[in-house]
Every structure is written in structure tokens, then in C-alpha cells.
Amino acid sequence: MxxxxxxxxxxxxxxxxxxxxxxxxxxxxxxxxxxxxxxxxxxxxxxxxxxxxxxxxxxxxxxxxxxxxxxxxxxxxxxxxxxxxxxxxxxxxxxxxxxxxxxxxxxxxxxxxxxxxxxxxxxxxxxxxxxxxxxxxxxxxxxxxDRDGAIEGTIRFDGPYPADTEATAVAAYAEVPQKPSDYIIFLRSLDFSVTGNPFRYRLPVRHGTYKYIVVFWLGKRMPLSEFRTLGFYEDPTRPGHPGRVVVGAGQTVRGIDIFARWENARP
Known part of the structure; x- marks a missing residue:
């Protein structure tokens, strides 16, 4: 399709x-x-x-x-x-x-x-x-x-949170976003409670396939449209490429770990 x-x-x-x-x-x-x-x-x-x-x-x-x-x-x-x-x-x-x-x-x-x-x-x-x-x-x-499943994993950052941190989030997407509007259209689950290093997350999701599990960062006084991508779940067989996660009805998929780099927080 x-x-x-x-x-x-x-x-x-x-x-x-x-x-x-x-x-x-x-x-x-x-x-x-x-x-x-x-x-x-x-x-x-x-x-x-x-x-x-x-x-x-x-x-x-x-x-x-x-x-x-x-x-x-x-x-x-x-x-x-x-x-x-x-x-x-x-x-x-x-x-x-x-x-x-x-x-x-x-x-x-x-x-x-x-x-x-x-x-x-x-x-x-x-x-x-x-x-x-x-x-x-x-x-x-x-x-x-109607989120009947979940994705779990650990987010590890390569250093402390910046002093100007407003929010850090983990999100699940049905497709890999290609343009700004896709970041809302394809969004299926979002959690702004990411704190600590490492951080254990759990994202409630609807059963189905997710092609982009990502960590976002937003600095103080930054508009939503300027969020930064710190890292994403990578395909174990193709490092550097987004990994696909398939969740069954009532299933929790674990081990979807993400490494987040603070250098990506700066333009």
C-alpha cells in the first residue's frame, strides 16, 4: 500500500x-x-x-x-x-x-x-x-x-540534561515522518515524562506496526515546531536505520532501547 x-x-x-x-x-x-x-x-x-x-x-x-x-x-x-x-x-x-x-x-x-x-x-x-x-x-x-498493547525499553543519554531543558519525550510513529506535518499525522503515542539517565519507559500503543520509536527534546522558550531528535530505536540488523516494532493485541514488546545524544539538541 x-x-x-x-x-x-x-x-x-x-x-x-x-x-x-x-x-x-x-x-x-x-x-x-x-x-x-x-x-x-x-x-x-x-x-x-x-x-x-x-x-x-x-x-x-x-x-x-x-x-x-x-x-x-x-x-x-x-x-x-x-x-x-x-x-x-x-x-x-x-x-x-x-x-x-x-x-x-x-x-x-x-x-x-x-x-x-x-x-x-x-x-x-x-x-x-x-x-x-x-x-x-x-x-x-x-x-x-484504544491502546491495548505497550512498547517498553530503556533510554540512555550520553551526558546530563542541559540546563535549559523544557521537556524530553519518547514517541511511537506508524511511519517514519518525512515532513513537518507527518510528526502529528503519524504520531500514535507520546510520553513527556522522560527524566533521569537511564530512563525506563513504557508507551501504551494500539496493536500494530510501528516504524519509528524516537526521543525528542525541547528547550525552554522553543516552539513545538523546533523540537530536536536525540535518537531513535535502530534496526539491530541495520544500525543507523529506524527499527520496526510489531505489537500484538494485549502484548508488551520489551527491549526497545534507545541511545540519545545531546549533541543533536543543538542546531
């Missing part, structure tokens, strides 16, 4: 019903609205699912996102949403899942519709005085956040 095909399977696909005339909503502010269609079984630890809209993608910081104050109804197969927004261009829209057992992060994006006419980048939309309402239906697959 092509990389584009895999992206379509990995992310929710959108049906764009129309971004057009005034639908009876006041022209100020603008609005995006539509249906949320859930597929699969709702995880028991679901706290809520919230709409997010990004003026820029990938975002430089989480506080750049528009985030709905209330969850959509997650107990039905179909829910309805609407969000008032200023006029302007928005580069992405999606759904963010919050659980009751873990701290939510970027790996918990439940739906991120892609635009097949724009090289499968996240779907954008525009609100103007002439076209103040945009209708987008979102398709959310619960399996994305």
Missing part, C-alpha cells in the same frame, strides 16, 4: 459538505459546524472529545489552537458540533480525545481529516463575511486511542 493510502487509513477521512453561503447564522462571528460520526467501541476511560481548530499547522504552541470548552456527545454514534470563530483561514480541524487515566497530549488526536487535493495535508477551510459558515463532517475511529 502506498504511503498516501496508509495515511488515509491512519487518519479520519472528512466529507466536506460545503463551505458556502450564510445558513441563517449571524455573519459575525464565523462558524464551523457539522457531524461527528464515531466508529468502533468507545474506550471505558474516555473523559471527553473536544473540537480543535488550528490557524497554522503544525502549531508552534498548543495555546495557538482553538479548543471547544465542552465535549461532544461521545455516547452516541453520531454527534453534532459547532464552533464560533473569527474570519480567517484555518489550516486544520480535528478532534482531541481526553482520557481519565493518562495526561492528554498530541498523540490523542482522534480525527484529523486530510485533503487529497493538497498532497494529503490536513484539511483547511476559510471563513469570510461572504461565506461565514463552513460545514465539515468528522469521522472518528475509537481504535486510534
Amino acid at each position: 502506498s504511503a498516501r493510502g496508509k495515511v488515509l487509513l491512519a487518519a479520519a477521512v472528512v466529507l466536506l459538505s460545503g463551505c458556502g453561503k450564510d445558513y441563517g447564522i449571524k455573519p459575525l462571528p464565523g462558524m464551523v459546524r457539522g457531524k461527528v460520526i464515531f466508529r468502533g467501541q468507545r474506550p471505558a476511560d474516555t473523559q471527553g472529545v473536544y473540537l480543535i481548530v488550528a490557524p497554522h499547522f503544525p502549531p508552534h504552541a498548543i495555546n495557538e489552537l482553538y479548543h471547544s470548552p465542552n465535549s461532544v456527545d461521545t455516547h452516541r454514534d453520531t454527534a453534532y458540533y459547532e464552533m464560533e470563530l473569527p474570519y480567517g483561514r484555518y489550516e486544520a480541524i480535528g478532534l482531541w480525545w481526553y482520557g481519565t487515566r493518562t495526561r492528554s497530549n498530541l498523540a490523542d488526536i482522534l480525527a484529523l481529516p486530510l485533503d487529497p487535493f493538497q498532497e494529503f495535508r490536513p484539511l483547511g477551510f476559510e471563513l469570510t463575511p461572504e461565506n461565514p459558515v463552513c460545514e465539515i463532517n468528522l469521522y472518528a475511529n475509537w481504535a486510534v486511542v
Whole structure:
């Protein structure tokens, strides 16, 4: 299957019903609205699912996102949403899942519709005085956040943490990212709690294949888009190349160790 095909399977696909005339909503502010269609079984630890809209993608910081104050109804197969927004261009829209057992992060994006006419980048939309309402239906697959397996290993650093460390994380990807947006589109699990040297990690994941297990570092006052890759799990038979990890349902794969080099934290 092509990389584009895999992206379509990995992310929710959108049906764009129309971004057009005034639908009876006041022209100020603008609005995006539509249906949320859930597929699969709702995880028991679901706290809520919230709409997010990004003026820029990938975002430089989480506080750049528009985030709905209330969850959509997650107990039905179909829910309805609407969000008032200023006029302007928005580069992405999606759904963010919050659980009751873990701290939510970027790996918990439940739906991120892609635009097949724009090289499968996240779907954008525009609100103007002439076209103040945009209708987008979102398709959310619960399996994305139903993590029934785990990847475990040890991260070893080649020295102490820099004084300007803001966060260090370990992440699992379905594909090896090739461009900035891939770092969110292919992200399947993320843990920002990496501290200490060595550090024993455990990443909850959905059963499946993971092609990139990586350690990231972010310095103080650095935007999210400037994170540094310190190291990744290497193929034991091909050192220097990302290793593939296959996780079965209910399985914990151990021994996925990573060596992280601090020299990679500096441009």
C-alpha cells in the first residue's frame, strides 16, 4: 500500500459538505459546524472529545489552537458540533480525545481529516463575511486511542540534561515522518515524562506496526515546531536505520532501547 493510502487509513477521512453561503447564522462571528460520526467501541476511560481548530499547522504552541470548552456527545454514534470563530483561514480541524487515566497530549488526536487535493495535508477551510459558515463532517475511529498493547525499553543519554531543558519525550510513529506535518499525522503515542539517565519507559500503543520509536527534546522558550531528535530505536540488523516494532493485541514488546545524544539538541 502506498504511503498516501496508509495515511488515509491512519487518519479520519472528512466529507466536506460545503463551505458556502450564510445558513441563517449571524455573519459575525464565523462558524464551523457539522457531524461527528464515531466508529468502533468507545474506550471505558474516555473523559471527553473536544473540537480543535488550528490557524497554522503544525502549531508552534498548543495555546495557538482553538479548543471547544465542552465535549461532544461521545455516547452516541453520531454527534453534532459547532464552533464560533473569527474570519480567517484555518489550516486544520480535528478532534482531541481526553482520557481519565493518562495526561492528554498530541498523540490523542482522534480525527484529523486530510485533503487529497493538497498532497494529503490536513484539511483547511476559510471563513469570510461572504461565506461565514463552513460545514465539515468528522469521522472518528475509537481504535486510534484504544491502546491495548505497550512498547517498553530503556533510554540512555550520553551526558546530563542541559540546563535549559523544557521537556524530553519518547514517541511511537506508524511511519517514519518525512515532513513537518507527518510528526502529528503519524504520531500514535507520546510520553513527556522522560527524566533521569537511564530512563525506563513504557508507551501504551494500539496493536500494530510501528516504524519509528524516537526521543525528542525541547528547550525552554522553543516552539513545538523546533523540537530536536536525540535518537531513535535502530534496526539491530541495520544500525543507523529506524527499527520496526510489531505489537500484538494485549502484548508488551520489551527491549526497545534507545541511545540519545545531546549533541543533536543543538542546531
